Amino acid sequence: MGRDLLQLRTATPEDLEWIFELRHRVYAQELGQHAVDPAGRLRDGLDGDNVYLVAARGAERVGFVSLTPPWVGRYALEKYLSRDELPSPAEDDVFEVRLLTVEPGRRATLAAPLLMHAALRWIASRGGRKVMAMGRTELLGMYLAAGLSPAGRTVRSGAVTFEVLTGEVAELARRAHERYGSTLERLRSAVDWRLDTAFTARPDGCEHGGASFTAIGADFRTLERRRRIVTADVLDAWFPPAPGVRVVLAEDPDWIARTSPPAGAEGLLSEIAAVRALPVGALAVGAGSSDLIFRAFGQWLTPESRVLLTDPCYGEYAHVTERVIGCRVDRFRLRREDDWRIDPDRLAATVGTGRYDLVVLVNPNNPTGRHAPAAELRPVIEAAPARTRWWVDEAYLGYVGAAESLAGLAAVSPRVVVCASLSKMYALSGMRAAYLVAEPAVAAQVRRRTPPWPVGLPAQMAAVAALRDPEYYRGRWARTHELRGELAAGLAALDEDVTVEESVANFLALVLPPGGPSAAELVNECRRHGVHLRDLSPLSPAYEGRTVRVAVKDAEENTRIVAACRAALALPRPGQASPVVSVR
Structure with missing residues (x-):
């Protein structure tokens, strides 16, 4: 790239020496925040752990921003506040943003907005949902306009006073798009973007494969x-659907394509009921599990609802609850050191607080691939407060066995719903067919919000044929x-x-x-x-x-x-x- 281009990259070892020198010029000599060092370098105890994003124009470095991910285990703010005094001290998805610094002669350029945009994109690409920062008190208006909020604490470092700030990544990104969106879009093709994340997020904000x-x-x-x-x-x-599926779809494809299906998928419902030994009244079908998630959650939840999701978890649930409905969402953290397994005692204690309108479990979990035994989950669910509804996603349950399903409990308990997709287990992803199991009155509520012909005729015929070939x-x-x-x-x-x-x-x-x-x-x-x-x-x-x-x-x-x-x-x-x- 030529010297005209402003490049955004992760700092190289050579960049770090410039960062130490620029930090000294700005924060020691210009602002008096730190003592002047005869060597002209200002280093930090987190330099070995921080991520530095750098803006450069050709060989000229223009500015940088520092990020401290939560997995580092400590933050720069802990030099001034105890761990318990930090914003959201118990959260595992808080990234610290520090030292957005631009060379004095380049402060009127777009380097600073681009560095902040890069920081938010990098954080979002690592699953970050919250940020905290220190902002100079005299610049507080600028930080508030960007979407940051004061955390109610002020710290002093040398001659400089800082406000402790916090913000939601999604809200910060929205504000940045409102303020600089047209500029960023104009610059997209002109920026030498060296980050390992996309320049902008997906339009719907939901992260899927595909x-x-x-x-x-x-x-x-x-x-x-x-x-x-x-x-x-x-x-x-990886395998094709059962041979019977191909037979029914190939017999008369012209008729299948032009013919309206049974309006209520009555034949598919009857087949599911027979195969799963469930009453038809406890079932509702949809065009894939996403259809059922959007329909049921939109009926049951409001922005005032509080939802508990496991973390990590299938991304559709966070998207629907947080971004579509706007619920208050908490995370039940799963840990690699625990082999990503759910601790039933810890889950029971969390849900037992009575705060949650809905708890979502994907079991086996996607993306961790771990399964929580039904024998461990049943007592937790049964002991939970009466106001808490449970949604159990069993899209991959066939890999551990039908005996582990909680569908039988869902059919009789108004507090439990099981969602089961026919896509992945039956090689029917392109057909879009799924069902949920709930106590008949709850299932009837979902069916009332179900439009006619919720599943197309090819999908209904394919699903029935697949269910008839368990071997x-x-x-x-x-x-x-x-x-x-x-x-x-x-x-x-x-x-x-x-x-x-x-x-x-x-x-x-x-x-x-x-x-x-x-x-x-x-x-x-x-x-x-x-x-x-x-x-x-x-x-x-x-x-x-x-x-x-x-x-x-x-x-x-x-x-x-x-x-x-x-x-x-x-x-x-x-x-x-x-x-x-x-x-x-």
Whole structure:
């Protein structure tokens, strides 16, 4: 890039020396916050842990911003306040933003807004939901306009007084878009964006897999590309649906395409009831689990509702509760050191406070792949306050067995709802068919909000045919476990510093070492080999930007996955640096 471009990147070792020198000029010599150092350098105890984003124009460095992720375990603010005095001290998704600093001659340029935009994008890409910062008191109006709020504490450092500030990442991003959106959009093509996250977020703000369809062609004009792409970023089944599905869809496709389906999916409901030994009145169907989530939650929840989600968790739930409805959402933290398992005693104590209108459990959990035994969950649910409703997502339950389902409890308890997708377990993702199980009066409420023809005729016919062939699917699920073990072994052999976290379902997680490529960098490099994987970083800070989810595919495609990861891990990392941006 030429000298005209402002580049945004992660700091290189060479950048760090400039950062120490600029920090000294600004915070020691200009502001008097720190004592002057004869060496002309100002260092910080967190320099080895912080992430520095740098703005540069050609060889000229323009400015930087410092980020302290929560997994570092300490913050710069702790030099002035105790841990308990920090904003949201018990939260695990708070990132500290510090020292947004621009060279004196460049302060009237767009460097500062771009650095703040880069910081918010980097934080969001690592699952950050909250930030805290120190802002100079005389500049408080600027911070408030950006969306930060005073935390009610003031600290003094040398000759400078600071307000402690906090803010929600989503709100800060919204304010920045309102203020600088048109400018940022204009600059998008002119900025040399070297960060490992996209310049802007998805329009709907919900993080899903499925980038592989972009490579295939979302306009369906280049579908032949699908044979060259490994779509391991979504959890679609690697195997075809049961033979009976193909038979019913192929018998008269013209009639199927032009004919309206049963308005209430009566035949599908009857088949589900028979196969699952449930009353028809306890069921409601939808065009996939997302349809049911939007419909049920929109009926039950308001912005005043309080919801508990596990963290990490399937991203649709945070999207619907926080961004669509605007609920107050708390996180029940799952920890890697606990093997991502739910501690039933800790869950019981959390729910027992009586604060929650809804608790969401994905079991087996996506993306951790862990299963909480029904015998552990039942007593927790039964002992919970009467006002708390439970939503249990069993999309992957077939991989552990129907005996572990809580559908029987949901059919008789007005406080429990089970959601079951037919997409992943039955190789029907493209058909969009799912159902929920609830006490009949609750199920009737959902059915009243269900439009006619909620599931298309091809999907109804395919789902019924699939449910009538349990032996076929038992064999495919057993083979999935074998393939997952083979894939795990292949990935584990790539590098002794790489960790493979197996699951009970049709996916696993690849954990990268701190000194290696980020999850986003590995995912981007694998795409160059036609292999699409899922970066889990945006779902939770617990993943520290280093965890990739890999869907289990057939043996040939699993071999391609391993080869692509091997190639990505072998690449040198230019500068071994942190992110920088270039702008015209």
